[in-house]
Amino acid sequence: MTLRRPRKVVLLVALVVTLTVLCCGGSVTALLLSGLNSSDDNQLLNASYGCGKGGIVDPDSKLPRIRPYGAEQIRNAAIIIDVGAELKLPPRAWVIAVATAMQESRLSNLGHLGSRNDHDSLGLFQQRPSTGWGTPRQVRDPVYAAKKFYQKLKTIDGWEKMPLTRAAQSVQISAYPDAYAKHEPLATEIVNSLADGAAQAVGDSVNLECAAAGQVAASGWTIPLKAPVGSGFRTPHRPTHQGVDLSVEKYRPILAVASGVVSLVKCDEDFRGRKTCNVDGYPGKGGCGWMVEIIHAGDVMTRYCHLVQRPFVRENQQVTAGEVLGRVGSSGNSSGPHLHFEVHMNNDRSSAGAVDPVRFMQQQGAPLGNEG
Known part of the structure; x- marks a missing residue:
C-alpha cells in the first residue's frame, strides 16, 4: 500500500531573520535564522513567529538550513511535521517525532546498513518490518513512517505530559532509552523554524494557540510562577546578578x-x-x-x-x-x-x-x- 502524500498547507514566509542573543561568555552575537547552529552554546534560538498561526511549511519548498543538517534531512523533518499536522496532533507530538528521528537516523531515510544495521531497522525511525511496522518499502517512505510513529504515540496513555525521552521510548522501545533527551532543544528549534513558532503553542492543543502563562508549551517549558520581574539579569546596578x-x-x-x-x-x-x-x-x-x-x-x-x-x-x-x-x-x-x-x-x-x-x-x- 502506498500512502497518499498529505495535503500541502500554507507556505511559510521567508525565514531570513536576524536574532541577537547573549552568548555564555557575555558577548553579543548576531545570527541569521537560516544559519543557526546547535553548537552555539545551546542557546535554543527559537523564532517567535506566532505559535503556528502561519501554517506548516511545504516540504517541497525551499527550506532554511538548520545546522548540522543538510537540505534533505530538513525536508524529512518538514514531512514529519506535515504528517503530524494532517493527523491533527498538537505541536508537542511534532517535537517528539522530530527528536526521535534525529536520534534514530539523523533525519536520514536509511536503507539497510549491512553489518552496521540494527536487526532489520530501516527508514527515518529505524522501524523494523519483522516486528510489524510495515514492509521494507513502506517504512522507507517518510510519510508512511511518520504516520506509523504518530499512530503508536497516540496509544501511549498520557504521552502529552511525559518527558520527551519517555514518550519516544514508549514508541521505539530502544536499547538506549535516555538518548532522545539530548535532541529536544534542536528539535524544538526545527519545529519553530519550519512551523511558524509552533513549539511555543499550548502543548496539548491542536488549535495552535500560544501557551498562556502557566501552561506548558509544546517545547516542554512553562513558567516557575506568575509574578512580575523585579531585579533583572546583570543590570548596571547589579552587574553580578546572574538571574x-x-x-x-x-x-x-x-x-x-x-x-x-x-x-x-x-x-x-x-x-x-x-x-x-x-x-x-x-x-x-x-x-x-x-x-x-x-x-x-x-x-x-x-x-x-x-x-x-x-x-x-x-x-x-x-x-x-x-x-x-x-x-x-x-x-x-x-x-x-x-x-x-x-x-x-x-x-x-x-x-x-x-x-x-x-x-x-x-x-x-x-x-x-x-x-x-
Whole structure:
C-alpha cells in the first residue's frame, strides 16, 4: 500500500531573520535564522513567529538550513511535521517525532546498513518490518513512517505530559532509552523554524494557540510562577546578578520549568558559613537560602533560590514541567519574599554559564513577567 502524500498547507514566509542573543561568555552575537547552529552554546534560538498561526511549511519548498543538517534531512523533518499536522496532533507530538528521528537516523531515510544495521531497522525511525511496522518499502517512505510513529504515540496513555525521552521510548522501545533527551532543544528549534513558532503553542492543543502563562508549551517549558520581574539579569546596578527576581508573596508554589533531574537541593551557606535557611534573610547576608537546581535536556540547568522551607523534591529525582518544587520565601541574601531564578547553559553552574532568563524563557514560549 502506498500512502497518499498529505495535503500541502500554507507556505511559510521567508525565514531570513536576524536574532541577537547573549552568548555564555557575555558577548553579543548576531545570527541569521537560516544559519543557526546547535553548537552555539545551546542557546535554543527559537523564532517567535506566532505559535503556528502561519501554517506548516511545504516540504517541497525551499527550506532554511538548520545546522548540522543538510537540505534533505530538513525536508524529512518538514514531512514529519506535515504528517503530524494532517493527523491533527498538537505541536508537542511534532517535537517528539522530530527528536526521535534525529536520534534514530539523523533525519536520514536509511536503507539497510549491512553489518552496521540494527536487526532489520530501516527508514527515518529505524522501524523494523519483522516486528510489524510495515514492509521494507513502506517504512522507507517518510510519510508512511511518520504516520506509523504518530499512530503508536497516540496509544501511549498520557504521552502529552511525559518527558520527551519517555514518550519516544514508549514508541521505539530502544536499547538506549535516555538518548532522545539530548535532541529536544534542536528539535524544538526545527519545529519553530519550519512551523511558524509552533513549539511555543499550548502543548496539548491542536488549535495552535500560544501557551498562556502557566501552561506548558509544546517545547516542554512553562513558567516557575506568575509574578512580575523585579531585579533583572546583570543590570548596571547589579552587574553580578546572574538571574532575575520574581516578586511575589510568601508560600506561592514554585514549579519546575521543564522536565529534568534534580541535581541539587541544599541550604546554601551565608557569607559567615552558616546554614540558617529556616528564617528570613536580609541584604548582605549572602547565600541562596533554600535552593534547588535541575538539569534539563540539552544540559540546560535552572536554579531556584530563597525558598521558605526545605524543598519538596530530592536530589536525583525526576520531575516534569509544572511539578511543584517548593514555596516562595525570603531565606538567604534577600530583602523580601521573591523567587530568584537562573538559567545556565552546558550545565555550567558558574556565572560563565548564566544567560538572561527573560530572553531564554521567551524563546521557549514560556515568557516571564506575568502578574500573579
